Amino acid sequence: MYVLNASLLSSAFDAEPDLQGYVVYGDKGYRARGCVLAPFRGINLAPHEARHNEEMGRVRVAVEWYFGIVVSQWQACAFRQQQKIWLSAIQEQFRVAILLTNARTCVRGSNEISLHFGVAPPSLLDYLGAQPG
Numbered sequence: 318m319y320v321l322n323a324s325l326l327s328s329a330f331d332a333e334p335d336l337q338g339y340v341v342y343g344d345k346g347y348r349a350r351g352c353v354l355a356p357f358r359g360i361n362l363a364p365h366e367a368r369h370n371e372e373m374g375r376v377r378v379a380v381e382w383y384f385g386i387v388v389s390q391w392q393a394c395a396f397r398q399q400q401k402i403w404l405s406a407i408q409e410q411f412r413v414a415i416l417l418t419n420a421r422t423c424v425r426g427s428n429e430i431s432l433h434f435g436v437a438p439p440s441l442l443d444y445l446g447a448q449p450g
Contacts, residue, residue, distance in 0.1 A: 327351050342373055382430055387411070387418050419444060 330336045330352035340354040347355040356373065357366035388395035391414040422428045423441040431438055438444070 327353075342377060344377065379430055379433065382433075383418075386428060386430070387414050390414070390418055390421070 326341065330339070336352075340352050343353050343355045345356055345358070347353055349355045354373075356370045362370070391410075394411055394414050419438075420441055422431065423438045423444045427437065442448075
């Protein structure tokens with residue numbers, strides 16, 4: 318929960334009208350609140366709760382696929398011995414790696430995830446919010 322609170326994600330969702338009605342799906346470590354949706358807990362789930370957990374679990378796995386793509390393309394993000402909290406710029410390294418991974422996907426026109434879901438990425442100019450010329 319520390320990372321979620323430190324991210325100020327809830328404040329961003331509250332402040333941005335375009336995000337109203339959207340949520341972030343967390344894993345079992347999170348509790349559903351505000352902009353965070355989490356799996357139902359317990360061993361005697363109702364059928365609709367179990368179905369919800371199963372369907373959302375498939376989508377969550379796709380997010381993990383993305384992190385796999387990032388660390389396979391940018392080995393510095395995967396080398397845990399080099400990542401020291403408070404001593405390394407881990408957050409910045411991942412932000413740059415994600416930006417470059419997304420840009421690479423835009424230039425190539427797809428990645429494994431976009432192909433799986435049948436969704437094309439935006440153009441690089443659209444992704445970067447750049448104006449041509």
